[in-house]
Amino acid sequence: MYLWEKQMKEELRHIEDKKQKRHLYSIDFLKNSYVLKDGRRLLNFSSNNYLGLAGDDRLIQASVRAAQQYGAGSTASRLMVGNYSLYEKVESELAKWKGTKAALIFNSGYTANVGIISALVGRHDIVFSDKWNHASIIDGTILSRAEMKRYQHQDLDHLESLLKKAPVHKKKLIVTDSVFSMDGDIAPLKGLVELKEKYGAILMVDEAHSSGIYGERGEGLLHLLGIEQQVDVQMGTFSKALGSFGAYATGKQWIIDYFINKVRSFIFTTALPPAALGSILAAISIVQQETIRRKKLQENSYYFRKKLYEIGFDIGTSETQIVPIMIGSNELTVLFSKKLEEKGIAAVAIRPPTVPEGTARIRFSLMSTFAKEELDWTLEQVAAVGKELGVIS
Known part of the structure; x- marks a missing residue:
């Protein structure tokens, strides 16, 4: 093994030890608010498709x-x-x-x-x-x-x-x-x-x-x-x-x-x-x-932030359609994201070096296409996972 190969593999192992290793996974884009991953339909909180235009005919x-x-x-x-x-x-x-x-x-x-x-x-x-x-x-x-x-x-x-x-x-x-x-x-x-x-x-x-x-x-x-x-x-x-x-x-x-x-x-x-x-x-x-798209996005964002805060989550200083749940631990954040996926929600774990050490979080991206019923269902699932993992009491 060459020295450079050994060094790079050691660095990759170090990334994995810190629970920061990233992986690519395949998804199929579904119009409106969903993606398909491994044959499962997930409500998509991980894209930046804020106005739902990516699938517009x-x-x-x-x-x-x-x-x-x-x-x-x-x-x-x-x-x-x-x-x-x-x-x-x-x-x-x-x-x-x-x-x-x-x-x-x-x-x-x-x-x-x-x-x-x-x-x-x-x-x-x-x-x-x-x-x-x-x-x-x-x-x-x-x-x-x-x-x-x-x-x-x-x-x-x-x-x-x-x-x-x-x-x-x-x-x-x-x-x-x-x-x-x-x-x-x-x-x-x-x-x-x-x-x-x-x-x-x-x-x-x-x-x-x-x-x-x-x-x-x-x-x-x-x-x-x-x-x-x-x-x-x-x-x-x-x-x-x-x-x-x-x-x-x-x-x-x-x-x-x-x-x-x-x-x-x-x-x-x-x-x-x-x-x-x-x-x-x-x-x-x-x-x-189509100004209604912006209006709906603002309404969804305000509602989601307000409800997460009332449930007891730390959403940092968010005041827009990007809403983090601050967790801290890389391992706990990855587990939180995995459990949400099991429930049918795509919400990615964000870890260092994307964010500072000790500030890992779940990042929710709101969309104008979300119905209130979808947001309420999501809030229920997020609250259940948060309690299960001890993120909230």
Whole structure:
């Protein structure tokens, strides 16, 4: 056995000993609120399909039409011959929706964040990042080689103390999630805008978990708060509430032009297939028109959080459709998830390194398609498992 092989196998065993080893398992997607796993129908609390659009026939048919017209693959990067006219149509509608001058589509939220951050700053600059930001933001900062200053979660005073110490001549980037993906709480966005303006920083907000959900037409939290024009880079995804795939950045025309020329994860990758663009275009239209989906999601989320809290669970600081039950122990969290699955509920155990050590939790993602009867049944099962395992009394 080679030394490197021994070392890597030892590391894998160490991960398993800590109850952090992950496995892939196959599921079949069922429309509305269910998945099929090992022949069993499970109520799905583990996806980010917040508005139930992933199985919408209109998105499916839009994908089919785009593939029939343009083909199965884009065949090249967009700067080569992969920039089909459909891209321009989708980006035009995206910019109108978001109320910005221009928009640019990326292949995923991860590639967008990694590429954008490493294009905005370099080795002589500083990134100020919320301590609970998504891994893609952290990785983008590392790749940029900029100095990283992580401020305490949602702590504007700590952020300002770091900004005060930063050399005036250095480019400063403040970056945050709007809705934090593992806790379901919300960034202090208005305060971040004030600090950005006070210290001459760039402000980038990742609206992956708020796009399609907040705002009059689902534009996101920045629009709900009326501060979208004061944020330099709005980033988000189509793979969650919009039920498709890909990501975007919106902003002033010159910023988007800069990204086209500087973002390596955009320049050096094959463009999204036409089918994805077709479904994105349909989703942007549906999200703006069908406000009832957002209203139902907010109602379901509030109800579920309220009931879990009344039962006695620790749901942290959640105030959105992402609702964790904080457990702590990796082993107990995995067992909790397994017992829920036995009862017919898909709710994944979230463990380090996705979350900090000692904060393992079950993450529930609410959907607009859940009926009240389904939520009540789920709450009964969750309470029963919680009592059985001693998580609640």
